[in-house]
Amino acid sequence: MPEITGAEQNRLPDALTPLKLPSDRELVMRVMPMPADANGNGDIFGGWIMAQVDLAGSVLPARIAKGRITTVAVNQFVFKQPVSIGDLLSFYAKVERIGRTSVTVHVEVYAERNPADLHVVKVTEANLTYVAIDPDGKPRLIPKL
Numbered sequence: 001m002p003e004i005t006g007a008e009q010n011r012l013p014d015a016l017t018p019l020k021l022p023s024d025r026e027l028v029m030r031v032m033p034m035p036a037d038a039n040g041n042g043d044i045f046g047g048w049i050m051a052q053v054d055l056a057g058s059v060l061p062a063r064i065a066k067g068r069i070t071t072v073a074v075n076q077f078v079f080k081q082p083v084s085i086g087d088l089l090s091f092y093a094k095v096e097r098i099g100r101t102s103v104t105v106h107v108e109v110y111a112e113r114n115p116a117d118l119h120v121v122k123v124t125e126a127n128l129t130y131v132a133i134d135p136d137g138k139p140r141l142i143p144k145l
Contacts, residue, residue: 022108025092028059032088044083049124053077053107056091057128061103064095065132065142072102075127083123087111096127101139104129 031052033044054071061069083089090110097104109124134140 022092025094025106025108026060027090028093028107029056029091030088031091033083033085035085038085042085044085044087046079049079049083049109050074050077050126052089053091053109053124053126054128056109057093057105057107057126058130060093060095060105061130061132064098064103064145065130067140068133068135069103069130070133070137071128072131073129075104075129077124077126079124081111081121081123083111084113087113087123089123098142098145100141102129102131103142 029052033048037044037048039045054074058069058071088111090112092108092110093105095103096106105128107124107126107128108122111121111123113119113121132140132142
């Protein structure tokens, strides 16, 4: 495929734009949805994808908080394309903000489709906020880096 310039890429529909996996984010999880995760049309349930994003999103905040965390907000969640049985989903996360007790992360989900003629598409992205908690479930300060 010939190289596509930025101006040309802006004119292409998302489905035709070749994607590269992000290099400025950390791969935190990979999973392949199974038939039990799909609806009658063969599309993966949005709730299943949301649960996987929550798990993937918690990886970096748990490291930063050095202990127990909990999800306190899903600030944004966008389904860009449907996910199908057999797609290999890769979850990439980037820390957006570290507060006194909370960490906000941005998660992007890419699907690798058709291994014989590999096609990669961004299917979901979300912003989530997690809070560090103590054994009693109360917010606690995040250790200084």
